[in-house]
Amino acid sequence: RVIVKDNRIFSHKIMRIKYSNYDMRRDEDLIHVEMENCNFFVLNSAFDSDSPNSPHPYRYGRILGIFHANFELAPLVGYPLRSLTIEFLWVRWYKLHPATTPYELDGISFLPFSFDNAVDFIRPIDVIRACHVIPRFTLAQRYPAGNGISSLANDKCEWNAYFVNKFVDRDMIMRYLWGDAIGHTYS
Numbered sequence: 001r002v003i004v005k006d007n008r009i010f011s012h013k014i015m016r017i018k019y020s021n022y023d024m025r026r027d028e029d030l031i032h033v034e035m036e037n038c039n040f041f042v043l044n045s046a047f048d049s050d051s052p053n054s055p056h057p058y059r060y061g062r063i064l065g066i067f068h069a070n071f072e073l074a075p076l077v078g079y080p081l082r083s084l085t086i087e088f089l090w091v092r093w094y095k096l097h098p099a100t101t102p103y104e105l106d107g108i109s110f111l112p113f114s115f116d117n118a119v120d121f122i123r124p125i126d127v128i129r130a131c132h133v134i135p136r137f138t139l140a141q142r143y144p145a146g147n148g149i150s151s152l153a154n155d156k157c158e159w160n161a162y163f164v165n166k167f168v169d170r171d172m173i174m175r176y177l178w179g180d181a182i183g184h185t186y187s
Helices: 170-175
Strands: 002-012 014-020 026-032 039-043 058-073 082-097 107-110 119-122 127-130 133-135 162-164
Touching: 014 058, 014 127, 026 127, 058 119, 127 170
Parallel strands: none
Antiparallel strands: 002 058, 014 026, 039 058, 039 127, 058 082, 082 107, 082 119, 107 162, 133 162
């Protein structure tokens, strides 16, 4: 039996992602759900570095919410309750439009809300880093009048497509040179 303690889920605005950078130092990214810097990437579970036809190594998303909840687990009657805290992120996934050469930027666009896997819940520990996305200004905004579909997803200012800026810093570019980055782990 699983009990949500006090029937509460706690919401947070800020998440810090700690990581090892290229020169083996510790660093952190800051994600704030009410700001533009709420994009991230995770490892793509379908990626296989040994296969030439493998999909892109990363999946990209935008964090819509940062949460935690306290649970009490009661395995059997008569056994003591065990407390557990679970942290989770509410995310909206991007669809990838891969670059055709290594010197171009990958393109991304949001999956439509009608897709089953457009939004999801993931563990914060699965997030590798925040990522820098650049709107494709030539493709315009999705909702020019400024009224989106979902106030929860805050999509009123979203663009039709974006670029993933893998050249934003030296550490980020090394993540795209699979296996060459000192200090980066891939699992």
